[in-house]
Amino acid sequence: MTSKSEINLQNFYVYNSAFGQSDGEEDKKILFYYPPKTDFDTQMKNVGLSEAIVKFTDTFSSDQLCEALHTQKSRQLYYQAEGGFWMTVGIPFVTKVKDGTEYFEYQSDDVQDNVYLAVLRQSYQMFRLFKGSFTSILSNSRGDVIHLKHKLDHFFSRYLLTLKLNHSDILDIFQGIQFLPLDKQTFLHVQCFVNLIEATFAQVKYTAFLYNDQLVWSGLEPEDMQVVYRYLVTSLLPAHLETELQGGSMPRHPSSPFLSSHYGRFVTGPANLQDASGGTGKVPKVYVNNDATPEIYHLVVYRALSATVCLFIEGSLHLNLDLFKRLDIFLGPQLTTLVSEVAEQCGRQAAGINANSLDPSPKFVYFNKLNLAQKSTVHLDSRRTGNVAVTPEVLRLLADINADKARMSTTGETILKTMTDYWVVGKVSNLREFYVVIHQKNANLIEINDEVKRLSDSQLKSIFFHD
Structure with missing residues (x-):
């Protein structure tokens, strides 16, 4: 039995028809195009076709935007991310070899518009989480389109390589959050722990608490947590766990290797609190509340065993090693104790579900x-x-x-x-x-x-x- 080939993107591009209105400046409307080695004439032809389809369908219904174009060989999906800014994706095809020659086999039956439109929306939401909205980037750079192009290229040239179109399904449409139900007492202990963090560290504006990829508590708005949750569960935490597995069993706190102080460590932040030469490590900045007034925060993620704490720290602050040390001293022992209580509660729930x-x-x-x-x-x-x-x-x-x-x-x-x-x-x-x-x-x-x-x-x- 032959394994199914991976579905590939035919193309992906972001454009704004309001740019490049003058003759000879048409290339300015193309803000990002994938694959990057596509010749300019092909880029203009595909973007021009998208513009024409959107404008043509708009004459029939100005209230309902065009979302998909079906042809015999491929399918184009359109998403207006912001006013004037369109994102388009062409899918799918698989590459096969026959008689030593590669050829494309189009998989239109495997494409569902609602699933891949959701993937397109997610790509925009993920960009907005880490870079901000298209409009805000232009506003902050005083209308510098080149600056926006650089940000789009920096993000999507990496993000598109992580897409797994073969695994896209109904959960991409929902983009929901898996919550962990706890009894009142255990949930109260988690909430008290979160409140204590925010009271002790004034720099922390919001906090989220997860256990085994399930959300227990979040101070963010649901729409913002929805995107952050997807980033944590599908990208950041799996990569962190893979790194831990390659390095062997999880070490205890590095400052006391012979004591069972706690199992906490930073996922985003310094890898070794005792080595000042490593600095504060990589801590991403995220943009939340984008629909109103965007707010920028450092996303500090701390993990102990199966529990994860996400700290959203004011983006204007400069993070130093002393802050991470104080966070580690505070979070590590308490989180290690709390995760044992949550694990015990989850064990009782699992036993009850299996029995019933x-x-x-x-x-x-x-x-x-x-x-x-x-x-x-x-x-x-x-x-x-x-x-x-x-x-x-x-x-x-x-x-x-x-x-x-x-x-x-x-x-x-x-x-x-x-x-x-x-x-x-x-x-x-x-x-x-x-x-x-x-x-x-x-x-x-x-x-x-x-x-x-x-x-x-x-x-x-x-x-x-x-x-």
Whole structure:
């Protein structure tokens, strides 16, 4: 059996038609283009086609912007990130070899508009998190388009290489947050710990607390935490854990190697607090509250065992090694103690779930648009690595049902059966979505409906669904 080839981007570009209006200055409207080695004539042809399609479709509906163009060989998706600024992506194709010659095989059946439009939006949100909005960059540089081009090239030339289009699915549409429910006492201890951090260190404006890639507490607005959470779970923390694994087991606090003081260490910040020559290490700056008045913060991430604390420190402050030492002395012992309590609570919850689970075979995906809460047993981890418990065809069906929900009212249900005896159910109610996958050959609609109700009652006890 041959493995499936990776889907590649055909192109990706950012442009603004308001730039380069004069003859001979048309290149100024192209702010970023990938692949970078594409000749200028091809760039202008593709950008010109995008401009023409957007303007043409605007004559039919000025309220609804053009989002996709389907052709026999490829597909173009359009996203207006800001006023006048358009981002376009062309996908997909795979490279194959026949008789010693490489050729492109187009995979239009594998492309779902709602999934890849979400990927396009995420790319903008991630850029805005680390660089700020396009408009603010131009404003701060007094309209210097070259400065904006440099920032776009610096970010996207790296970011696009990290995209895993083969693993994009319905969770990219939701871009939700997986929360960790705790009992009142444990949650109160976490909240007291967070409050104590912010009271002790006036430089810390916001704090977020995660355990095993699940969010326990965040002081950020949900929309900002949504983007930060994705960066942490899919990029920063996996890279940090890989580095730790390559270096062996996790060391204890470097200042006391023979004492069990704590297991805390900085993910962003100094690698060794005892070595002043290393400085403060790499600490990224992030932009939050971009829709109102953008605020800039240093993102300091500290981790002990399975717990992660994110500290958003005023961006105007100069970070020094003394601050990191004081943070380590304060955070390390308390976080190491607190993570043990959270782990014990999670262990009790897991035991209860296993005891009450009558049939583990049905899989589900849940999303609440009100608080961005997300839960999935279809995906076996939250790292977005393609580790799923269903077939690719069933995974695409989930996104198809999601795309079709616009035809429903505030409440609705869709039930499908595949040729391979998979039942796929999608329920929408009160801005909540619930998708269930059941692999059962001889079941009927009544049995499937009863199974969905049972699953909803056991997994989402506090969630109200209209019948």
